[in-house]
Amino acid sequence: MQAHRHVVPPLAERGRLVLDEEQLREWGRELGRASSPPLLITLTGDLGAGKTTLAQAICEGYGVEEPVTSPSYALVQRYSAPRSPVYHVDLYRLDSPSQLTNIGWDDMVSEHAVIIVEWPERAGPRVPEDHLPIEIDYSAGDPHRRLLLAG
Numbered sequence: 001m002q003a004h005r006h007v008v009p010p011l012a013e014r015g016r017l018v019l020d021e022e023q024l025r026e027w028g029r030e031l032g033r034a035s036s037p038p039l040l041i042t043l044t045g046d047l048g049a050g051k052t053t054l055a056q057a058i059c060e061g062y063g064v065e066e067p068v069t070s071p072s073y074a075l076v077q078r079y080s081a082p083r084s085p086v087y088h089v090d091l092y093r094l095d096s097p098s099q100l101t102n103i104g105w106d107d108m109v110s111e112h113a114v115i116i117v118e119w120p121e122r123a124g125p126r127v128p129e130d131h132l133p134i135e136i137d138y139s140a141g142d143p144h145r146r147l148l149l150a151g
Helices: 021-034 051-062 097-103 105-110 120-126
Strands: 016-020 039-044 076-079 086-090 114-118 132-139 142-150
Touching: 016 021, 021 051, 021 142, 039 051, 039 120, 051 086, 051 114, 051 132, 097 105, 097 120, 114 120
Parallel strands: 039 114, 039 132, 086 114
Antiparallel strands: 016 142, 076 086, 132 142
16 A cells, blocks of 8 residues: 555644544545545544544545445445445454454455554554554543544
C-alpha cells in the first residue's frame, strides 16, 4: 500500500480534534471523499466511542449508497462504491490474529479496495504498516463530544 497520510482532512494531520457527532460524521464524509484505494483505515476506541458512526460516514463520503451496518456479528461487510469495493471489518470477536485467515484477511488487504477496520489491535502484526490510524476517545467532561486522533 502507498502512503496515505495526505488523505487526512485539514486540521487533523497528527493532531487532535474534539467533535460532536455531526462534526464527526462530516469529518468522516470528507475523509471518504478524499480517499483512494488501496487504503486501510484502522479505527481504535472503546465500545460506544463512535467507530461505527465514523465508518458509516467514511463509506457515505466514498460513495457507498446502501445502508452501512455494524459488522459485529458478520465480522465483514462488503459494499460497492464507484471507485472500488469497501470492506467494513469488526475484529472485536476474534481471539487471535490467526483467525484472520477464516475471514479472508489476506485477500482483502491485497485487493484494490478501501478497508475500514474496527478493533485493529486484534489483528496484531497482520495489520499492514502503511495504514491510516484513527483513534476515537470520549472527551473529558462532555459525553456528547469525541476526541479524534488521526495520522
